[in-house]
Amino acid sequence: MTTLLVIAKEPRPGRVKTRLTPPFSPEQAAALAEASLADTLWTVAETPATRRVLALEGAPGAWLPPGFDVVPQCAGGLDERLAHAFADCSGPTLLIGMDTPQVTPALLTVDFAECDAYFGPAEDGGFWALGLADPDPALLRGVPMSVPETGAVQRRRLVAAGLRVRDLPRLRDVDTAADAAAVAALVPHGRFAAALARYAAHSGTGRR
Numbered sequence: 359m360t361t362l363l364v365i366a367k368e369p370r371p372g373r374v375k376t377r378l379t380p381p382f383s384p385e386q387a388a389a390l391a392e393a394s395l396a397d398t399l400w401t402v403a404e405t406p407a408t409r410r411v412l413a414l415e416g417a418p419g420a421w422l423p424p425g426f427d428v429v430p431q432c433a434g435g436l437d438e439r440l441a442h443a444f445a446d447c448s449g450p451t452l453l454i455g456m457d458t459p460q461v462t463p464a465l466l467t468v469d470f471a472e473c474d475a476y477f478g479p480a481e482d483g484g485f486w487a488l489g490l491a492d493p494d495p496a497l498l499r500g501v502p503m504s505v506p507e508t509g510a511v512q513r514r515r516l517v518a519a520g521l522r523v524r525d526l527p528r529l530r531d532v533d534t535a536a537d538a539a540a541v542a543a544l545v546p547h548g549r550f551a552a553a554l555a556r557y558a559a560h561s562g563t564g565r566r
Contacts, residue, residue, distance in 0.1 A: 359408040360468060360489070361447045365431070365440060366395050366456040368416020377533050386557045393553035394532055396421040397459035397545070405463040413443035436503035440488075441495035452476060452489040457531040459550040460541050461486075465526065475516045477509075478526035484508040486529045494519075 367374050369392035371384035378387040402410055403423040412422065415431045422428070432442040444451060450470045454461065458480075468476050470491040478487030483506035490497065497519060501512050516523050532538050532550075539558075542551035 359406055359450075360470070361409040361411060361449060361451040362402045362405060362407040362466060363411045363413065363443055363447055363451050363453040364398060364402060364426075364456065365413045365443050365453060366398075366415070367391075368414065368419070369395060369421070370416065373416075375532070378535060378538065381535050382557055390532075390538060390550065390553050390557065391456065392419075392421050393549040394459040395456040397548045397550050398454065398456050398461060399423050399426070401459075401461050401463060402426075402454075402466065405466045408449065409447075411443070411447060413439070413446070415439075437498050437501050441498040444490065444493040444498065445495045447493050449493075450489070450491045451493045452487060454478075454487045455531075457533070458486045458529050458541070459532070459548055460529065460544040468524075468526075472522070473524040474521035475523045476526055477513050477516065477523050479509050479513075479528045481528060481530045482506070482533065483510070484531065485512055486531060487526055488512065 369388045371388040374391040375387040378390060400423055403425055410426045412426045412428045413431050414428055418428050429446055431439045452466060452468055468489055474491045476489030478485055480486045497515055501515060502508060530537055530541055532541050538554055542554045545551055
């Protein structure tokens with residue numbers, strides 16, 4: 359089985375999902391981030407795994423299901439924080455973030471028998487998932503993060519290391535209000551969709 363690793367920030371106003379503000383207030387954006395994180399973590403909790411790890415910037419809250427090892431993120435850029443999170447794991451590990459509440463146990467159930475790495479591209483040019491049969495932090499350090507080329511650079515890094523890479527489906531991260539609406543439509547019965555429905559009318563993003 360695989361270690362499932364989630365990297366996330368504590369959902370605090372003004373610290374998460376700032377691109378949702380406006381149209382949402384910082385408090386609403388934080389609530390949407392919390393709902394996205396909760397949906398993600400409960401999906402991970404329902405997925406068979408050897409170990410479940412949350413690499414967290416901040417403190418855990420009521421949104422955290424049981425069964426997770428919580429480890430602090432290190433200082434530095436996102437590449438360093440991702441590398442550090444992988445360094446805490448041994449054996450096959452699949453990393454995801456908190457921005458894709460549409461993930462399912464089927465998407466997260468991966469088999470490394472015939473590959474060395476899994477790569478999940480995101481629509482914005484980044485990646486929503488990265489799996490390594492043998493976690494090597496050096497595969498992430500120095501990759502430019504949060505730019506349109508992030509995913510392409512990261513995937514090339516895997517190939518250049520001689521790894522057999524298997525691609526996962528392309529998913530949409532929740533960064534903007536348009537992203538939020540599109541993702542909520544995919545999982546209309548989740549916590550994220552419910553939170554968006556509560557706030558959309560007040561923010562002026564609801565249907566007319």
